[in-house]
Amino acid sequence: MKTLVLVEHDNASVKDATLSTVTAAAKLGEVHLLVAGSGCAAVADEAAKIAGVGKVHLADDAAYEHQLAENVAPLVASLMESHDAFLAPATTTGKNIAPRVAAQLDVMQISDIIGIEGDKTFTRPIYAGNAIATVESSDAKLVITVRGTAFDKAAAEGGSGTVEAVSGPGDAGTSSFVGSEIAKSERPELTSAKVIVSGGRALKDADTFKEYIFPLADKLGAGVGASRAAVDAGYVPNDFQVGQTGKIVAPEVYIAIGISGAIQHLAGMKDSKTIIAINKDEDAPIFQVADIGLVADLFKAVPELTEKL
Amino acid sequence: MKILVPVKRVIDYNVKPRVKADGTGVDLANVKMSMNPFDEIAVEEALRIKEAGKADEVVAVSVGPAKAQETLRTALAMGADRAILVQTDDEVEPLAVAKILKAIVETETPGLVILGKQAIDDDSNQTGQMLAALLGRPQGTFANTVEVDGDSVIVKREIDGGLETVKLTMPAIVTTDLRLNEPRYASLPNIMKAKSKPLDTKTPADYGVDTAPRLKTLKVAEPPVRQAGVKVADVDELVAKIKALGIA
Numbered sequence: 275m276k277t278l279v280l281v282e283h284d285n286a287s288v289k290d291a292t293l294s295t296v297t298a299a300a301k302l303g304e305v306h307l308l309v310a311g312s313g314c315a316a317v318a319d320e321a322a323k324i325a326g327v328g329k330v331h332l333a334d335d336a337a338y339e340h341q342l343a344e345n346v347a348p349l350v351a352s353l354m355e356s357h358d359a360f361l362a363p364a365t366t367t368g369k370n371i372a373p374r375v376a377a378q379l380d381v382m383q384i385s386d387i388i389g390i391e392g393d394k395t396f397t398r399p400i401y402a403g404n405a406i407a408t409v410e411s412s413d414a415k416l417v418i419t420v421r422g423t424a425f426d427k428a429a430a431e432g433g434s435g436t437v438e439a440v441s442g443p444g445d446a447g448t449s450s451f452v453g454s455e456i457a458k459s460e461r462p463e464l465t466s467a468k469v470i471v472s473g474g475r476a477l478k479d480a481d482t483f484k485e486y487i488f489p490l491a492d493k494l495g496a497g498v499g500a501s502r503a504a505v506d507a508g509y510v511p512n513d514f515q516v517g518q519t520g521k522i523v524a525p526e527v528y529i530a531i532g533i534s535g536a537i538q539h540l541a542g543m544k545d546s547k548t549i550i551a552i553n554k555d556e557d558a559p560i561f562q563v564a565d566i567g568l569v570a571d572l573f574k575a576v577p578e579l580t581e582k583l
Numbered sequence: 584m585k586i587l588v589p590v591k592r593v594i595d596y597n598v599k600p601r602v603k604a605d606g607t608g609v610d611l612a613n614v615k616m617s618m619n620p621f622d623e624i625a626v627e628e629a630l631r632i633k634e635a636g637k638a639d640e641v642v643a644v645s646v647g648p649a650k651a652q653e654t655l656r657t658a659l660a661m662g663a664d665r666a667i668l669v670q671t672d673d674e675v676e677p678l679a680v681a682k683i684l685k686a687i688v689e690t691e692t693p694g695l696v697i698l699g700k701q702a703i704d705d706d707s708n709q710t711g712q713m714l715a716a717l718l719g720r721p722q723g724t725f726a727n728t729v730e731v732d733g734d735s736v737i738v739k740r741e742i743d744g745g746l747e748t749v750k751l752t753m754p755a756i757v758t759t760d761l762r763l764n765e766p767r768y769a770s771l772p773n774i775m776k777a778k779s780k781p782l783d784t785k786t787p788a789d790y791g792v793d794t795a796p797r798l799k800t801l802k803v804a805e806p807p808v809r810q811a812g813v814k815v816a817d818v819d820e821l822v823a824k825i826k827a828l829g830i831a
Contacts, residue, residue: 568818
Protein backbone atom coordinates (compact mmCIF):
# COMPACT_ATOMS: atom_id res chain seq x y z
CA MET A 275 0.00 0.00 0.00
CA LYS A 276 1.27 3.49 -0.83
CA THR A 277 0.51 5.99 1.91
CA LEU A 278 0.65 9.77 1.85
CA VAL A 279 1.28 11.52 5.16
CA LEU A 280 0.50 15.19 5.76
CA VAL A 281 3.51 16.88 7.35
CA GLU A 282 2.52 19.24 10.14
CA HIS A 283 4.84 22.24 10.07
CA ASP A 284 5.06 26.01 10.47
CA ASN A 285 6.95 26.68 7.20
CA ALA A 286 10.19 26.39 9.20
CA SER A 287 10.36 22.96 10.82
CA VAL A 288 8.53 19.64 11.07
CA LYS A 289 6.23 19.31 14.07
CA ASP A 290 6.49 16.23 16.25
CA ALA A 291 2.92 15.09 15.54
CA THR A 292 4.11 14.09 12.07
CA LEU A 293 6.50 11.48 13.47
CA SER A 294 3.83 9.31 15.12
CA THR A 295 1.75 9.49 11.97
CA VAL A 296 4.73 8.20 9.96
CA THR A 297 4.95 5.21 12.33
CA ALA A 298 1.26 4.44 11.71
CA ALA A 299 1.69 4.87 7.94
CA ALA A 300 4.72 2.56 7.88
CA LYS A 301 2.54 -0.24 9.30
CA LEU A 302 0.36 0.06 6.20
CA GLY A 303 3.11 0.26 3.56
CA GLU A 304 5.39 2.61 1.67
CA VAL A 305 5.50 6.10 3.26
CA HIS A 306 5.36 9.25 1.15
CA LEU A 307 5.07 12.69 2.70
CA LEU A 308 3.40 15.90 1.65
CA VAL A 309 4.85 19.24 2.68
CA ALA A 310 2.43 21.96 1.62
CA GLY A 311 3.40 25.50 2.51
CA SER A 312 5.19 28.58 1.38
CA GLY A 313 8.99 28.96 1.42
CA CYS A 314 9.16 25.58 3.11
CA ALA A 315 11.96 23.78 1.24
CA ALA A 316 13.84 23.40 4.54
CA VAL A 317 10.85 21.56 5.99
CA ALA A 318 10.92 19.12 3.06
CA ASP A 319 14.66 18.50 3.57
CA GLU A 320 14.05 17.87 7.27
CA ALA A 321 11.10 15.60 6.47
CA ALA A 322 13.21 13.55 4.03
CA LYS A 323 15.47 12.58 6.94
CA ILE A 324 12.65 10.94 8.92
CA ALA A 325 13.40 7.22 9.15
CA GLY A 326 11.46 5.08 6.70
CA VAL A 327 10.35 7.88 4.38
CA GLY A 328 10.42 7.37 0.61
CA LYS A 329 9.32 10.32 -1.45
CA VAL A 330 8.61 13.81 -0.09
CA HIS A 331 6.17 15.79 -2.20
CA LEU A 332 6.88 19.49 -1.80
CA ALA A 333 4.11 21.89 -2.78
CA ASP A 334 5.63 25.31 -2.29
CA ASP A 335 3.09 27.98 -3.16
CA ALA A 336 1.76 31.09 -1.46
CA ALA A 337 -1.71 29.49 -1.55
CA TYR A 338 -0.52 26.83 0.95
CA GLU A 339 1.24 29.14 3.40
CA HIS A 340 -1.35 28.82 6.16
CA GLN A 341 -2.56 25.37 5.11
CA LEU A 342 -6.09 26.54 4.46
CA ALA A 343 -8.21 23.42 3.98
CA GLU A 344 -9.93 24.90 0.90
CA ASN A 345 -6.56 25.02 -0.87
CA VAL A 346 -4.71 22.02 0.58
CA ALA A 347 -7.54 19.43 0.27
CA PRO A 348 -7.73 19.58 -3.56
CA LEU A 349 -3.93 19.22 -3.69
CA VAL A 350 -4.09 16.10 -1.50
CA ALA A 351 -7.01 14.73 -3.51
CA SER A 352 -4.99 15.07 -6.73
CA LEU A 353 -2.02 13.22 -5.16
CA MET A 354 -4.36 10.46 -4.01
CA GLU A 355 -4.65 9.25 -7.61
CA SER A 356 -1.29 7.58 -7.02
CA HIS A 357 -1.69 6.68 -3.32
CA ASP A 358 -3.92 4.23 -1.45
CA ALA A 359 -4.14 5.94 1.92
CA PHE A 360 -3.92 9.47 3.29
CA LEU A 361 -2.89 9.86 6.91
CA ALA A 362 -2.85 13.09 8.88
CA PRO A 363 -2.05 13.68 12.53
CA ALA A 364 -5.23 14.23 14.58
CA THR A 365 -4.18 17.80 15.32
CA THR A 366 -6.35 20.82 14.55
CA THR A 367 -4.60 21.02 11.16
CA GLY A 368 -5.21 17.36 10.33
CA LYS A 369 -8.79 17.41 11.59
CA ASN A 370 -9.49 20.48 9.48
CA ILE A 371 -8.10 19.11 6.22
CA ALA A 372 -8.59 15.32 6.22
CA PRO A 373 -12.43 15.14 6.19
CA ARG A 374 -12.44 17.58 3.29
CA VAL A 375 -10.12 15.24 1.40
CA ALA A 376 -12.31 12.25 2.28
CA ALA A 377 -15.46 13.90 0.97
CA GLN A 378 -13.68 14.87 -2.25
CA LEU A 379 -12.67 11.23 -2.72
CA ASP A 380 -16.15 10.04 -1.65
CA VAL A 381 -14.78 7.92 1.20
CA MET A 382 -15.51 7.82 4.94
CA GLN A 383 -12.71 9.09 7.12
CA ILE A 384 -11.54 7.04 10.07
CA SER A 385 -10.88 9.56 12.84
CA ASP A 386 -8.27 9.48 15.56
CA ILE A 387 -7.11 5.86 15.22
CA ILE A 388 -5.25 4.30 18.14
CA GLY A 389 -4.48 0.92 16.57
CA ILE A 390 -4.04 -0.86 13.24
CA GLU A 391 -5.48 -4.37 13.15
CA GLY A 392 -5.19 -5.06 9.43
CA ASP A 393 -4.91 -3.34 6.06
CA LYS A 394 -8.40 -1.89 6.41
CA THR A 395 -9.18 -2.50 10.08
CA PHE A 396 -8.54 0.07 12.77
CA THR A 397 -9.40 0.79 16.39
CA ARG A 398 -10.61 4.17 17.56
CA PRO A 399 -12.11 5.56 20.76
CA ILE A 400 -15.74 6.69 20.79
CA TYR A 401 -17.95 8.23 23.51
CA ALA A 402 -15.10 10.30 24.96
CA GLY A 403 -12.88 7.23 25.20
CA ASN A 404 -15.46 5.20 27.12
CA ALA A 405 -15.59 2.59 24.35
CA ILE A 406 -13.15 1.37 21.74
CA ALA A 407 -14.60 0.56 18.31
CA THR A 408 -12.93 -1.74 15.80
CA VAL A 409 -13.96 -0.67 12.31
CA GLU A 410 -13.30 -2.05 8.85
CA SER A 411 -13.36 0.22 5.83
CA SER A 412 -15.03 -0.85 2.61
CA ASP A 413 -13.73 2.17 0.69
CA ALA A 414 -11.18 1.87 -2.10
CA LYS A 415 -8.95 4.55 -0.56
CA LEU A 416 -8.34 5.23 3.10
CA VAL A 417 -8.41 8.62 4.78
CA ILE A 418 -7.26 8.46 8.38
CA THR A 419 -6.33 10.78 11.23
CA VAL A 420 -3.89 9.36 13.76
CA ARG A 421 -3.86 9.93 17.52
CA GLY A 422 -0.26 10.93 18.17
CA THR A 423 -0.05 9.53 21.68
CA ALA A 424 -1.03 6.04 20.48
CA PHE A 425 1.98 5.51 18.19
CA ASP A 426 5.70 5.84 18.88
CA LYS A 427 7.49 8.62 17.09
CA ALA A 428 9.53 7.65 14.03
CA ALA A 429 13.20 8.66 14.31
CA ALA A 430 13.68 12.19 12.97
CA GLU A 431 17.09 11.22 11.52
CA GLY A 432 18.38 8.35 9.46
CA GLY A 433 15.98 8.45 6.52
CA SER A 434 16.95 9.16 2.95
CA GLY A 435 13.81 10.30 1.20
CA THR A 436 13.89 12.20 -2.07
CA VAL A 437 12.20 15.57 -2.42
CA GLU A 438 10.05 16.10 -5.47
CA ALA A 439 8.25 19.34 -6.28
CA VAL A 440 4.54 19.05 -7.00
CA SER A 441 1.97 21.63 -7.86
CA GLY A 442 -1.71 21.65 -7.11
CA PRO A 443 -4.76 23.62 -8.08
CA GLY A 444 -3.55 26.58 -5.97
CA ASP A 445 -5.85 29.13 -4.37
CA ALA A 446 -9.52 28.20 -4.35
CA GLY A 447 -10.27 31.88 -3.75
CA THR A 448 -12.98 31.34 -1.12
CA SER A 449 -10.97 31.89 2.04
CA SER A 450 -8.03 33.91 3.28
CA PHE A 451 -5.82 33.99 6.34
CA VAL A 452 -6.22 37.13 8.45
CA GLY A 453 -3.93 36.57 11.42
CA SER A 454 -3.06 34.39 14.37
CA GLU A 455 -2.42 34.69 18.08
CA ILE A 456 0.02 31.99 19.07
CA ALA A 457 0.52 31.48 22.80
CA LYS A 458 4.21 31.77 23.63
CA SER A 459 5.63 29.31 26.08
CA GLU A 460 9.08 28.25 27.22
CA ARG A 461 7.65 25.01 28.53
CA PRO A 462 7.47 21.74 26.60
CA GLU A 463 4.62 21.41 24.15
CA LEU A 464 1.67 19.77 25.87
CA THR A 465 1.13 16.86 23.48
CA SER A 466 4.78 15.79 23.58
CA ALA A 467 5.68 16.62 27.20
CA LYS A 468 6.92 13.74 29.35
CA VAL A 469 5.44 15.29 32.46
CA ILE A 470 2.33 17.46 32.68
CA VAL A 471 1.08 19.48 35.61
CA SER A 472 -2.55 20.33 35.14
CA GLY A 473 -4.83 22.60 37.12
CA GLY A 474 -8.57 22.84 37.50
CA ARG A 475 -11.28 25.13 38.77
CA ALA A 476 -10.03 24.89 42.36
CA LEU A 477 -7.12 27.18 41.44
CA LYS A 478 -9.52 30.14 41.87
CA ASP A 479 -8.12 32.62 39.33
CA ALA A 480 -5.43 33.30 36.75
CA ASP A 481 -2.95 34.65 39.31
CA THR A 482 -3.22 31.73 41.70
CA PHE A 483 -2.98 29.34 38.74
CA LYS A 484 0.33 30.96 37.83
CA GLU A 485 1.47 31.13 41.42
CA TYR A 486 0.78 27.50 42.29
CA ILE A 487 0.99 25.50 39.05
CA PHE A 488 3.82 27.15 37.09
CA PRO A 489 6.60 26.81 39.72
CA LEU A 490 5.84 23.10 40.17
CA ALA A 491 5.82 22.59 36.39
CA ASP A 492 9.11 24.46 36.07
CA LYS A 493 10.69 22.35 38.77
CA LEU A 494 9.70 19.18 36.90
CA GLY A 495 10.40 20.54 33.41
CA ALA A 496 6.75 19.81 32.76
CA GLY A 497 4.14 21.08 30.33
CA VAL A 498 1.14 22.86 31.84
CA GLY A 499 -2.40 21.72 31.19
CA ALA A 500 -5.83 22.67 32.44
CA SER A 501 -9.36 21.39 32.74
CA ARG A 502 -12.14 22.98 30.75
CA ALA A 503 -13.44 24.67 33.90
CA ALA A 504 -10.10 26.42 34.37
CA VAL A 505 -10.05 27.53 30.74
CA ASP A 506 -13.66 28.72 30.76
CA ALA A 507 -13.01 30.67 33.94
CA GLY A 508 -10.18 32.43 32.11
CA TYR A 509 -7.28 31.14 34.25
CA VAL A 510 -5.33 30.07 31.16
CA PRO A 511 -5.78 30.22 27.36
CA ASN A 512 -7.78 27.49 25.62
CA ASP A 513 -4.76 25.77 24.09
CA PHE A 514 -3.92 24.51 27.61
CA GLN A 515 -7.12 22.45 27.71
CA VAL A 516 -6.81 18.70 28.12
CA GLY A 517 -9.85 16.58 27.33
CA GLN A 518 -12.33 15.31 24.76
CA THR A 519 -12.60 18.76 23.22
CA GLY A 520 -9.07 19.90 23.94
CA LYS A 521 -5.80 18.07 23.59
CA ILE A 522 -5.28 14.35 24.08
CA VAL A 523 -2.13 13.69 26.07
CA ALA A 524 -0.39 10.57 27.32
CA PRO A 525 2.70 11.67 29.24
CA GLU A 526 4.83 9.51 31.55
CA VAL A 527 3.41 11.39 34.52
CA TYR A 528 0.24 13.49 34.69
CA ILE A 529 -0.28 15.52 37.85
CA ALA A 530 -3.90 16.66 38.22
CA ILE A 531 -4.31 19.44 40.76
CA GLY A 532 -7.75 20.60 41.83
CA ILE A 533 -9.36 18.66 38.98
CA SER A 534 -12.41 16.55 39.83
CA GLY A 535 -12.01 14.18 36.88
CA ALA A 536 -15.14 14.59 34.72
CA ILE A 537 -15.35 12.04 31.86
CA GLN A 538 -14.58 14.75 29.30
CA HIS A 539 -11.30 15.49 31.08
CA LEU A 540 -10.42 11.83 31.59
CA ALA A 541 -10.88 11.30 27.83
CA GLY A 542 -7.85 13.51 27.29
CA MET A 543 -5.42 12.04 29.82
CA LYS A 544 -6.35 8.58 31.01
CA ASP A 545 -3.71 6.87 28.90
CA SER A 546 -0.99 8.64 30.88
CA LYS A 547 1.47 6.13 32.34
CA THR A 548 1.22 7.39 35.91
CA ILE A 549 -1.52 9.68 37.16
CA ILE A 550 -1.05 11.67 40.33
CA ALA A 551 -4.00 13.55 41.84
CA ILE A 552 -4.09 16.22 44.50
CA ASN A 553 -7.61 17.12 45.56
CA LYS A 554 -9.26 17.96 48.82
CA ASP A 555 -12.41 16.00 47.94
CA GLU A 556 -11.62 12.38 48.66
CA ASP A 557 -14.63 11.28 46.59
CA ALA A 558 -13.48 13.11 43.45
CA PRO A 559 -13.66 10.73 40.45
CA ILE A 560 -10.04 11.53 39.61
CA PHE A 561 -8.99 9.24 42.49
CA GLN A 562 -10.59 6.27 40.71
CA VAL A 563 -7.95 6.49 37.98
CA ALA A 564 -5.05 8.00 39.93
CA ASP A 565 -2.08 5.76 40.69
CA ILE A 566 -1.03 8.07 43.48
CA GLY A 567 -3.50 10.28 45.28
CA LEU A 568 -3.13 12.89 47.96
CA VAL A 569 -6.22 14.23 49.72
CA ALA A 570 -5.16 17.72 50.72
CA ASP A 571 -5.75 21.41 50.24
CA LEU A 572 -3.76 22.27 47.13
CA PHE A 573 -2.91 25.73 48.45
CA LYS A 574 -0.91 24.08 51.22
CA ALA A 575 0.24 20.92 49.50
CA VAL A 576 1.44 22.31 46.18
CA PRO A 577 3.91 24.91 47.53
CA GLU A 578 5.24 22.32 49.98
CA LEU A 579 5.63 19.81 47.16
CA THR A 580 7.36 22.36 44.91
CA GLU A 581 9.77 23.22 47.69
CA LYS A 582 10.62 19.64 48.61
CA LEU A 583 11.20 18.36 45.10
CA MET B 584 -29.90 35.58 4.83
CA LYS B 585 -30.92 32.20 6.10
CA ILE B 586 -28.87 30.09 8.53
CA LEU B 587 -29.08 26.31 8.56
CA VAL B 588 -28.18 24.54 11.80
CA PRO B 589 -27.79 20.75 11.81
CA VAL B 590 -28.33 19.20 15.25
CA LYS B 591 -27.81 15.65 16.51
CA ARG B 592 -29.54 13.68 19.23
CA VAL B 593 -26.90 11.96 21.33
CA ILE B 594 -26.43 10.36 24.73
CA ASP B 595 -26.44 13.08 27.40
CA TYR B 596 -22.92 14.25 28.12
CA ASN B 597 -23.21 13.47 31.83
CA VAL B 598 -24.06 9.81 31.30
CA LYS B 599 -21.28 7.26 31.47
CA PRO B 600 -21.82 5.01 28.45
CA ARG B 601 -22.01 1.24 28.96
CA VAL B 602 -20.69 -1.11 26.32
CA LYS B 603 -23.10 -3.96 25.50
CA ALA B 604 -21.96 -7.37 26.67
CA ASP B 605 -22.11 -8.79 23.13
CA GLY B 606 -19.69 -6.14 21.87
CA THR B 607 -22.06 -4.74 19.23
CA GLY B 608 -22.19 -1.20 20.54
CA VAL B 609 -23.08 1.07 23.42
CA ASP B 610 -26.32 0.43 25.27
CA LEU B 611 -28.69 3.33 24.55
CA ALA B 612 -31.87 1.73 25.88
CA ASN B 613 -33.40 3.85 28.65
CA VAL B 614 -30.47 6.24 28.60
CA LYS B 615 -31.01 9.99 28.79
CA MET B 616 -30.54 11.59 25.38
CA SER B 617 -29.98 15.30 24.65
CA MET B 618 -28.90 17.68 21.95
CA ASN B 619 -25.18 17.36 21.21
CA PRO B 620 -23.55 20.17 23.28
CA PHE B 621 -21.64 21.59 20.30
CA ASP B 622 -24.93 21.82 18.37
CA GLU B 623 -26.58 23.83 21.15
CA ILE B 624 -23.75 26.30 20.68
CA ALA B 625 -24.42 26.30 16.93
CA VAL B 626 -28.12 27.06 17.48
CA GLU B 627 -27.24 29.82 19.94
CA GLU B 628 -24.79 31.42 17.51
CA ALA B 629 -27.33 31.35 14.67
CA LEU B 630 -29.91 33.01 16.93
CA ARG B 631 -27.43 35.70 17.99
CA ILE B 632 -26.66 36.48 14.34
CA LYS B 633 -30.38 36.73 13.66
CA GLU B 634 -30.93 38.93 16.71
CA ALA B 635 -28.15 41.21 15.46
CA GLY B 636 -30.23 41.71 12.31
CA LYS B 637 -27.81 39.83 10.07
CA ALA B 638 -30.06 36.86 9.34
CA ASP B 639 -33.79 36.56 8.91
CA GLU B 640 -34.43 32.85 9.37
CA VAL B 641 -32.87 29.99 11.33
CA VAL B 642 -33.68 26.49 10.13
CA ALA B 643 -32.75 23.49 12.29
CA VAL B 644 -32.26 20.11 10.69
CA SER B 645 -31.59 16.67 12.11
CA VAL B 646 -30.92 13.29 10.56
CA GLY B 647 -32.01 10.45 12.82
CA PRO B 648 -34.87 8.45 14.35
CA ALA B 649 -38.38 9.80 15.01
CA LYS B 650 -37.24 10.80 18.50
CA ALA B 651 -34.83 13.32 17.00
CA GLN B 652 -38.00 15.44 16.73
CA GLU B 653 -37.51 16.22 20.41
CA THR B 654 -34.05 17.59 19.63
CA LEU B 655 -35.51 19.75 16.87
CA ARG B 656 -38.26 20.98 19.22
CA THR B 657 -35.50 22.00 21.63
CA ALA B 658 -33.87 24.04 18.84
CA LEU B 659 -37.27 25.59 18.03
CA ALA B 660 -37.82 26.39 21.70
CA MET B 661 -34.46 28.13 21.80
CA GLY B 662 -35.67 30.29 18.92
CA ALA B 663 -35.18 28.53 15.58
CA ASP B 664 -37.98 29.33 13.10
CA ARG B 665 -38.65 25.93 11.58
CA ALA B 666 -37.18 22.45 11.41
CA ILE B 667 -36.58 19.57 9.04
CA LEU B 668 -36.28 15.99 10.25
CA VAL B 669 -34.68 13.53 7.86
CA GLN B 670 -36.00 10.40 9.48
CA THR B 671 -34.14 7.11 9.44
CA ASP B 672 -33.51 4.37 11.99
CA ASP B 673 -30.16 3.50 10.44
CA GLU B 674 -26.99 4.83 11.92
CA VAL B 675 -25.88 7.43 9.41
CA GLU B 676 -22.17 8.13 8.95
CA PRO B 677 -20.82 11.69 8.61
CA LEU B 678 -20.31 11.29 4.85
CA ALA B 679 -23.98 10.39 4.29
CA VAL B 680 -25.14 13.15 6.68
CA ALA B 681 -23.00 15.61 4.71
CA LYS B 682 -24.61 14.43 1.46
CA ILE B 683 -28.12 14.87 2.88
CA LEU B 684 -27.17 18.33 4.18
CA LYS B 685 -25.75 19.23 0.79
CA ALA B 686 -29.11 18.45 -0.82
CA ILE B 687 -30.90 20.54 1.81
CA VAL B 688 -28.47 23.42 1.32
CA GLU B 689 -29.14 23.33 -2.40
CA THR B 690 -32.87 23.80 -1.87
CA GLU B 691 -32.73 26.14 1.15
CA THR B 692 -29.68 28.17 -0.03
CA PRO B 693 -28.56 29.40 3.40
CA GLY B 694 -25.78 31.99 3.64
CA LEU B 695 -24.28 30.12 6.57
CA VAL B 696 -24.42 26.56 7.82
CA ILE B 697 -23.37 26.33 11.46
CA LEU B 698 -22.61 22.86 12.85
CA GLY B 699 -21.03 21.56 16.03
CA LYS B 700 -17.38 20.63 15.59
CA GLN B 701 -18.02 17.06 16.68
CA ALA B 702 -20.72 14.82 18.10
CA ILE B 703 -19.84 13.50 21.55
CA ASP B 704 -20.91 9.96 20.62
CA ASP B 705 -18.90 9.07 17.52
CA ASP B 706 -16.28 11.82 18.16
CA SER B 707 -15.68 11.99 14.38
CA ASN B 708 -15.23 15.72 13.81
CA GLN B 709 -15.94 15.36 10.07
CA THR B 710 -19.44 16.41 8.98
CA GLY B 711 -18.90 20.17 8.62
CA GLN B 712 -15.67 19.75 6.68
CA MET B 713 -17.26 17.12 4.42
CA LEU B 714 -20.27 19.33 3.75
CA ALA B 715 -17.97 22.23 2.84
CA ALA B 716 -16.02 19.99 0.46
CA LEU B 717 -19.16 18.61 -1.22
CA LEU B 718 -20.48 22.14 -1.73
CA GLY B 719 -17.07 23.52 -2.74
CA ARG B 720 -17.52 26.20 -0.07
CA PRO B 721 -15.05 27.53 2.54
CA GLN B 722 -15.01 26.29 6.12
CA GLY B 723 -14.34 27.93 9.46
CA THR B 724 -13.85 25.01 11.82
CA PHE B 725 -13.52 25.10 15.64
CA ALA B 726 -14.92 28.64 15.76
CA ASN B 727 -14.25 30.76 18.81
CA THR B 728 -15.90 33.90 17.39
CA VAL B 729 -18.01 34.43 14.28
CA GLU B 730 -18.59 37.83 12.72
CA VAL B 731 -20.76 38.33 9.65
CA ASP B 732 -19.39 41.19 7.57
CA GLY B 733 -21.36 41.90 4.39
CA ASP B 734 -20.94 38.90 2.10
CA SER B 735 -18.12 37.37 4.07
CA VAL B 736 -17.72 35.89 7.53
CA ILE B 737 -14.72 36.31 9.78
CA VAL B 738 -14.04 33.31 11.96
CA LYS B 739 -11.55 33.14 14.80
CA ARG B 740 -10.55 29.48 15.12
CA GLU B 741 -9.13 27.52 18.03
CA ILE B 742 -5.94 25.86 16.84
CA ASP B 743 -3.31 23.84 18.70
CA GLY B 744 -0.97 26.76 19.35
CA GLY B 745 -3.63 29.37 20.08
CA LEU B 746 -6.05 31.18 17.78
CA GLU B 747 -6.19 31.88 14.06
CA THR B 748 -8.48 34.19 12.11
CA VAL B 749 -9.76 33.46 8.61
CA LYS B 750 -12.06 35.34 6.29
CA LEU B 751 -14.51 33.25 4.27
CA THR B 752 -16.67 34.22 1.33
CA MET B 753 -20.28 33.31 1.99
CA PRO B 754 -22.01 30.96 1.61
CA ALA B 755 -19.75 29.33 4.17
CA ILE B 756 -19.67 26.47 6.66
CA VAL B 757 -18.79 27.10 10.31
CA THR B 758 -18.26 24.53 13.06
CA THR B 759 -18.46 25.58 16.70
CA ASP B 760 -16.00 25.14 19.51
CA LEU B 761 -17.08 25.17 23.14
CA ARG B 762 -16.02 28.71 23.88
CA LEU B 763 -18.01 30.30 21.05
CA ASN B 764 -20.92 31.17 23.35
CA GLU B 765 -23.07 30.08 26.27
CA PRO B 766 -26.33 28.61 24.96
CA ARG B 767 -29.57 29.97 26.40
CA TYR B 768 -32.18 27.91 28.19
CA ALA B 769 -35.56 27.59 26.53
CA SER B 770 -38.27 29.19 28.66
CA LEU B 771 -41.57 27.38 29.27
CA PRO B 772 -43.61 29.77 27.05
CA ASN B 773 -41.07 29.24 24.28
CA ILE B 774 -41.23 25.47 24.71
CA MET B 775 -45.02 25.72 24.32
CA LYS B 776 -44.67 27.99 21.29
CA ALA B 777 -42.18 25.59 19.71
CA LYS B 778 -44.88 22.92 19.52
CA SER B 779 -46.70 24.86 16.83
CA LYS B 780 -43.65 25.77 14.75
CA PRO B 781 -43.36 23.95 11.41
CA LEU B 782 -41.44 20.66 11.36
CA ASP B 783 -41.15 18.87 8.01
CA THR B 784 -40.37 15.18 7.93
CA LYS B 785 -38.38 13.72 5.06
CA THR B 786 -36.35 10.58 4.41
CA PRO B 787 -32.81 10.13 3.04
CA ALA B 788 -34.43 8.68 -0.11
CA ASP B 789 -36.18 12.04 -0.70
CA TYR B 790 -32.71 13.44 -1.23
CA GLY B 791 -31.48 10.44 -3.18
CA VAL B 792 -28.82 9.64 -0.58
CA ASP B 793 -27.71 6.08 0.11
CA THR B 794 -26.98 5.77 3.85
CA ALA B 795 -25.32 2.34 3.69
CA PRO B 796 -22.30 2.50 6.02
CA ARG B 797 -18.81 2.52 4.53
CA LEU B 798 -17.27 1.52 7.82
CA LYS B 799 -18.31 -1.79 9.32
CA THR B 800 -18.13 -1.88 13.10
CA LEU B 801 -16.63 -5.25 13.91
CA LYS B 802 -16.69 -4.79 17.66
CA VAL B 803 -17.10 -2.27 20.44
CA ALA B 804 -15.19 -2.97 23.63
CA GLU B 805 -14.60 -1.44 27.03
CA PRO B 806 -11.31 0.44 27.21
CA PRO B 807 -8.66 -1.11 29.45
CA VAL B 808 -9.65 -0.44 33.04
CA ARG B 809 -7.32 1.62 35.17
CA GLN B 810 -7.08 0.47 38.73
CA ALA B 811 -7.20 3.03 41.47
CA GLY B 812 -3.78 3.20 43.05
CA VAL B 813 -2.66 4.21 46.47
CA LYS B 814 -3.39 7.24 48.55
CA VAL B 815 -0.47 8.83 50.29
CA ALA B 816 -0.78 10.43 53.70
CA ASP B 817 1.22 13.59 53.22
CA VAL B 818 3.41 15.63 50.90
CA ASP B 819 6.62 13.92 52.09
CA GLU B 820 5.30 10.55 51.01
CA LEU B 821 4.21 12.04 47.67
CA VAL B 822 7.69 13.55 47.18
CA ALA B 823 9.23 10.12 47.78
CA LYS B 824 6.87 8.54 45.23
CA ILE B 825 7.59 11.22 42.63
CA LYS B 826 11.33 10.82 43.15
CA ALA B 827 10.92 7.07 42.71
CA LEU B 828 9.34 7.74 39.30
CA GLY B 829 12.61 9.38 38.29
CA ILE B 830 11.15 12.70 37.14
CA ALA B 831 12.58 14.89 39.86
